[in-house]
Amino acid sequence: MSRAAATAAALAALAAAPLGATTARAEPPPLGATSAARAEPSPPPLTGALSAELFATGRQLEAGAQDGSAVELDRGEVGLALGGAGLAGEVRLETVRSAGPDSLLGVDGDSLVVRVKRAWAGGERRLGPIVVGGRGGAIAEPWVASLERDLDLRALGASLGEAAGWLAPSDLGAAVTARGWDDLVALDVAILNGEGLRLREQNDGKSLSVAARIAAPPLALAGLDHRAALHLGAREGSRGTGSARDHRLAAALTLAGPIGFAGAEVMQARGVEARAERIAAGVAGWLGGGWPGCRCGAALRADVVDLDRDRGATYHRSALAAGYLDLLDPGADRLRLWLGARADRFGDAAAPGATEALDRETYFVTLELAAARSLGGPP
Amino acid sequence: MTLCALLLGALACGEDDRAAWLRSTLIDDNRAALERDPDLVAGKLAKMARGPFELLRGTARQFHRDLADGAVGRPTAYGGTGAALIALVGDPHPENLSSFAAIGGGVTADWGDFDLATYGPFHLDVWRLATALRVTATTLVPDDDALADAVARAAATGYAEEIEAERGGAAPLGATAADAGGVLADLLDDAAERGAAARHLDRYTVSDGVRRRLILGDLAPVDGVVIGERLEPLDDDARATVAALVADYRRGRTDAAELAVKAAARQLGVGVSSYPSLRFLVLVEGPSEALHDDVLLELKEVGDPIAVPGRLLVPERRDRDAGRRWIRMARELQADYAEDPRYGAARSGRLTVRVREVDGYQRNLDLGDLAAALEDDALTADDLLELATVAGRILARDHGHARDATGTAGLAGIAAALGGDVAGFADEAAAFAADYDALLHDDLARFRALLEREGPLLGWSGGLR
Numbered sequence: 001m002s003r004a005a006a007t008a009a010a011l012a013a014l015a016a017a018p019l020g021a022t023t024a025r026a027e028p029p030p031l032g033a034t035s036a037a038r039a040e041p042s043p044p045p046l047t048g049a050l051s052a053e054l055f056a057t058g059r060q061l062e063a064g065a066q067d068g069s070a071v072e073l074d075r076g077e078v079g080l081a082l083g084g085a086g087l088a089g090e091v092r093l094e095t096v097r098s099a100g101p102d103s104l105l106g107v108d109g110d111s112l113v114v115r116v117k118r119a120w121a122g123g124e125r126r127l128g129p130i131v132v133g134g135r136g137g138a139i140a141e142p143w144v145a146s147l148e149r150d151l152d153l154r155a156l157g158a159s160l161g162e163a164a165g166w167l168a169p170s171d172l173g174a175a176v177t178a179r180g181w182d183d184l185v186a187l188d189v190a191i192l193n194g195e196g197l198r199l200r201e202q203n204d205g206k207s208l209s210v211a212a213r214i215a216a217p218p219l220a221l222a223g224l225d226h227r228a229a230l231h232l233g234a235r236e237g238s239r240g241t242g243s244a245r246d247h248r249l250a251a252a253l254t255l256a257g258p259i260g261f262a263g264a265e266v267m268q269a270r271g272v273e274a275r276a277e278r279i280a281a282g283v284a285g286w287l288g289g290g291w292p293g294c295r296c297g298a299a300l301r302a303d304v305v306d307l308d309r310d311r312g313a314t315y316h317r318s319a320l321a322a323g324y325l326d327l328l329d330p331g332a333d334r335l336r337l338w339l340g341a342r343a344d345r346f347g348d349a350a351a352p353g354a355t356e357a358l359d360r361e362t363y364f365v366t367l368e369l370a371a372a373r374s375l376g377g378p379p
Numbered sequence: 380m381t382l383c384a385l386l387l388g389a390l391a392c393g394e395d396d397r398a399a400w401l402r403s404t405l406i407d408d409n410r411a412a413l414e415r416d417p418d419l420v421a422g423k424l425a426k427m428a429r430g431p432f433e434l435l436r437g438t439a440r441q442f443h444r445d446l447a448d449g450a451v452g453r454p455t456a457y458g459g460t461g462a463a464l465i466a467l468v469g470d471p472h473p474e475n476l477s478s479f480a481a482i483g484g485g486v487t488a489d490w491g492d493f494d495l496a497t498y499g500p501f502h503l504d505v506w507r508l509a510t511a512l513r514v515t516a517t518t519l520v521p522d523d524d525a526l527a528d529a530v531a532r533a534a535a536t537g538y539a540e541e542i543e544a545e546r547g548g549a550a551p552l553g554a555t556a557a558d559a560g561g562v563l564a565d566l567l568d569d570a571a572e573r574g575a576a577a578r579h580l581d582r583y584t585v586s587d588g589v590r591r592r593l594i595l596g597d598l599a600p601v602d603g604v605v606i607g608e609r610l611e612p613l614d615d616d617a618r619a620t621v622a623a624l625v626a627d628y629r630r631g632r633t634d635a636a637e638l639a640v641k642a643a644a645r646q647l648g649v650g651v652s653s654y655p656s657l658r659f660l661v662l663v664e665g666p667s668e669a670l671h672d673d674v675l676l677e678l679k680e681v682g683d684p685i686a687v688p689g690r691l692l693v694p695e696r697r698d699r700d701a702g703r704r705w706i707r708m709a710r711e712l713q714a715d716y717a718e719d720p721r722y723g724a725a726r727s728g729r730l731t732v733r734v735r736e737v738d739g740y741q742r743n744l745d746l747g748d749l750a751a752a753l754e755d756d757a758l759t760a761d762d763l764l765e766l767a768t769v770a771g772r773i774l775a776r777d778h779g780h781a782r783d784a785t786g787t788a789g790l791a792g793i794a795a796a797l798g799g800d801v802a803g804f805a806d807e808a809a810a811f812a813a814d815y816d817a818l819l820h821d822d823l824a825r826f827r828a829l830l831e832r833e834g835p836l837l838g839w840s841g842g843l844r
Contacts, residue, residue: 064460065785100683109699202403240403241838244396273448274403276396307448348454351447 046084051372053077055155063360073112074155074366080375086125088133092118115197118170130180137172138197142188142211143233143250144169149213150229150254152261153286153299155338155368156322159265160284164305166248166269167235168196173206186213194237194246207237207246219257222292226257231265245271258330260289261299272307279309295326299340313347322364338366398825401441402837408440411682412655413839419647419655421835422604426651428830431816432518432746434823435511436651439470439495442510442815443685446503451818453811455502457804461792464784466711467504469495469685470652471774472511473744473766476563478570479713480740486567486574488559489713489773491743494653496708498784499687501793502808508774509534509812510819512767515746517816519753519763526760527816528809530767535808537771539801542779546794551714551776552769560765562758566744574740583610583660583675583737584642591670593642593662604835606648610660613643620727621659624678628725628734639664641673656680657730660737675737676721680730681705700724700731709733712777 055074061067079092094117098106107113122135144167147159161167173192179185187210193200194207211233218225231252239246247270254263262285269280288299301320308314322340346358405424406413412420427437435442446452468475468490477491513531520526545551552558559567573579582598584591599607613621621643629635646658657680665672681701698704702724710718721736752758779790797804829837 065464065783202406240399241406242399242402244399244403274400275448276399313454 046082046087048080048082048375049372050375051079051081052369054369055366057364057366060363061360062362066360076112077117079118086123087121088123088135089121090118091116117197122175124177130178133177133179134175135177136174138170139173139175139190139192140170141167141192142175142190142209143167143231143235143248146186146188146211146213146231146233147252147254147265150227150231150256150261150263151286152256153288153301155336155366156299156301156320156340160282160303160305161248161250161265161267161269163303164267164269164280164282166267166272166280168198171196171207172201184215184217186215187211192237194239202241203238203243205238205243207235209233209235209237209248219255221257221259224258226255226260228253228255237271239271240274242274242276244274244276246274246276247271258290259292262287277310280305280307281309282306290324290326295330296324297326298323307350311349313349315347316344316350317346318342318344322366333371334368336368338364338368340364340366397822398829401438401822401825402829402833404441404444405438406837406839409655413836414841416655417836417839417841418604420839422606422648423651423654424830424835424837425603426605426654428823428827430518431514431819431823432511433651434826435514435819436470436472436474437654438819438822439507439652440685442507443495443503443687445815445818446506447686451814455500456807457502457796457798457800458500459792459796461787462502462789462796463500463792464498465501465504465778465789465793466708466781466783467495467497467499467501467685467687468493468712468774468777469497469504471504471508471770473515473749473770474746476566476744476770476773478567478740478742480574480738486571486740487553488563488567488769490777491741493705493708493712494681495685496705496712497684497687499685501778501789501796503687504774504778505535505538505771505804506808506811506815508538508770509808510815512763512770513809513812513816514819515749516763517820518746519750519758520760523760526763528813530763531812532805532809533764533767534771534774535805536801537768538775539771539797539804541772541775542790542794542797543799543801545776545779545790551780552772558769560769561762562744562749562752562766563769566742570740570742573742574738577671577739579737579739579741580673580675584662584673586670588670591641591662591673593644593660595644599648608649609647610644611647613645613659617645617659618643620730621661621678623727624659624725624730624732624734625661625663625676627727628678628723632723634720637664637666638674638676646677653679656682657732659732674721676734677737678725678732678734681724681733700726702726702731702733705733711781714776714780 054076056071057074058069058071060069073095076095077092079090081090082088093114095112096115097110098113099110116138118138118140120135120137120139122133124131124133144159144162148154151159157163162169171192171194173190175188175190178187190209192207192209194205195202211231213229213231215227215229218227231254233248233250235248237246238244248267250265250267252263252265255261264283264285266283267281272278272280282303282305284301284303286299286301288297290297299322303318305316306314307316320340320342322338324336324338327335327337342362342364344358344360351358409420409423423437427434470492471490475490475492476488478486479489481487509531512534513527516523516527516530541552583594585594593610595610595612597607597609601607625638625640629638640661640663642662644660646660648654649658659678661676661678663674663676665674683701684704698707706722706724709722719735721734723734725732725734749758778793779788781789783789783792
């Protein structure tokens with residue numbers, strides 16, 4: 001199971017797990033294992049998990065007149081998830097730059113500031129082989145959350161839809177979730193404001209986002225479990241005061257596990273950046289794995305995005321190759337050093353005002369940290 | 380069929396899509412002002428609805444979005460790495476041409492507003508100028524498409540010829556009254572007279588021989604919700620803000636002792652895009668305690684520049700705030716100008732302003748004056764063509780000498796990108812201007828319909844949806 005999947009499953013299990021049933025380091029118990037515990041007469045106390053993710057990157061940019069280097073914090077997150085007795089909740093904080101790309105003044109210059117990424121409360125109830133739940137607040141966008149469970153390359157870039165700016169990772173709203181058969185099937189249906197976390201609601205319409213994940217039974221590679229999954233997603237939404245169409249259709253196939261990982265994601269966006277008439281589409285593919293018995297591995301990723309299907313030469317293509325070295329023994333925690341290169345190429349009409357200054361090569365070193373710890377436990 | 384439909388396909392682009400985009404982006408761009416003072420935003424939107432030129436002035440950010448994401452933008456054949464990070468005015472248009480006291484005496488013409496100034500491909504400024512001049516022509520002389528096309532072409536031709544001339548070793552355009560031609564020459568002559576007489580103080584202040592004070596109230600007629608020009612007394616909050624801004628502005632200045640505040644007022648009704656921005660006129664003590672040398676400072680709120688496609692974050696921010704960005708870009712771009720020694724910037728909380736002295740030498744070209752001159756047969760088609768040519772040359776001169784984002788003067792990179800193809804460059808700019816002019820006229824109908832349907836704030840509501 002991938003690092004992201006382990007974290008996601010651990011947090012999900014917390015919602016239903018009795019006290020002490022979950023440890024963050026170990027593989028989380030299957031949801032089916034919790035049903036017996038629920039039958040115990042005394043209500044179990046809440047338990048929790050603290051998790052953190054950090055991606056820090058140094059980049060050297062080769063872009064003609066815009067050559068340069070920078071150190072950036074691509075992700076800095078800490079989260080607390082609580083669960084038990086059918087109740088669940090999460091508060092997750094992230095760091096963001098306080099000024100936009102063309103702004104000069106944010107908070108005290110352009111400081112990194114902490115904001116709420118997710119903050120929700122909800123509950124779950126088991127109905128036979130299915131666990132049905134609901135949550136409300138600042139919740140994850142279903143497609144982004146579904147894919148991140150099986151995207152082991154998040155430190156090198158967001159999934160296609162998030163990277164292209166077509167989906168925000170979280171938004172205000174409410175969701176109904178269903179997971180069943182040892183988490184082989186998952187469905188997430190959310191009603192969201194549609195503006196992401198950057199803006200409060202701008203129009204009267206709400207966005208409906210649906211993501212489904214259908215996983216195959218665990219597949220053994222070099223004696224270690226790997227999981228293949230099919231993801232399907234759709235969003236029917238509106239954006240901005242003008243209620244511009246903001247629809248998405250997506251599908252992905254993923255394979256995630258400690259030895260090898262691979263995947264492909266396709267997405268169509270109907271309505272982009274409040275331009276309702278615009279149709280964009282993209283495909284991303286990734287492949288990688290670690291050498292058995294070695295703390296090292298490599299990954300490849302390629303993305304092709306057509307920013308406007310109605311015009312020619314509006315593509316953005318990128319290719320990335322990276323190698324990694326794990327600084328910790330394999331386990332639930334990860335401290336990984338990535339070294340890689342990425343090339344970006346744009347069609348002549350991708351951003352007409354930009355001339356050829358868009359094309360670039362980037363060389364990077366990324367430090368990825370991911371860790372989770374359970375809080376509390378049986379006396 | 381609208382131009383939008385022609386460009387994007389009738390099935391793919393309905394009028395409502397473009398109207399929805401206009402509505403969303405205009406509200407996004409005015410969000411801070413809407414929260415602070417919705418009545419002023421209503422005035423701005425009403426002013427923008429007056430005609431295509433006013434709409435053009437109020438939609439500079441929409442123009443650049445259109446260019447950036449390809450809604451009507453198209454690649455230029457005149458790009459190049461050396462021409463991709465030129466110091467841009469951001470919003471060059473006829474009413475942004477101002478008169479200033481020149482270094483060698485007299486008065487010169489140059490750009491006066493750098494609210495949107497940043498770095499980017501040079502053709503963005505040229506296309507904006509060509510479009511603005513075309514819209515000027517169609518506003519002043521409706522139904523003369525040949526003239527409109529010629530005016531847009533003249534701007535780009537003037538630009539390219541100035542670049543070519545300077546590359547060949549010619550001295551940059553001086554843009555004094557002798558160089559500037561009819562329309563600008565009149566502006567400069569008038570400015571020279573007003574400046575020498577210090578008449579600017581008469582417009583905004585009155586003296587009883589003992590003390591000078593600001594004239595409060597309407598200085599120009601109100602038209603519906605649109606304020607002509609008004610000086611309003613400050614409330615306690617505004618007074619504290621101005622005091623903090625002036626204190627920040629004076630910090631480290633050698634003339635700080637001269638700048639004791641005598642009076643201050645909020646200035647309303649000026650500009651189109653910046654109509655709802657905070658502006659203060661501050662009367663301060665001059666070099667002596669005499670009333671005749673009192674100094675009038677203008678403090679104007681400055682926000683973010685235009686977003687330029689492909690501008691990477693490395694190297695990134697070089698200014699502490701938007702006010703300092705304004706001042707630095709002005710100093711970089713303006714030429715042959717006896718720089719206002721009182722140029723400066725100040726901050727108070729999240730408010731950042733640029734500061735400059737209001738003097739009689741500064742006058743903006745005014746479309747209303749051009750219309751009146753046309754009415755009186757004092758303005759001809761040749762005058763418009765000459766204005767366009769000189770405006771293009773001024774833009775080229777400023778692009779050429781200003782250092783780009785890499786610290787290199789822009790001339791060589793722009794000249795290499797043009798490759799001597801003056802006619803081709805002018806054709807490209809004129810074709811774009813014609814398309815955008817048509818879109819702008821369609822947008823005006825959409826915008827007026829939006830105001831009619833959604834109300835004076837385009838349906839914006841600060842409350843819950």
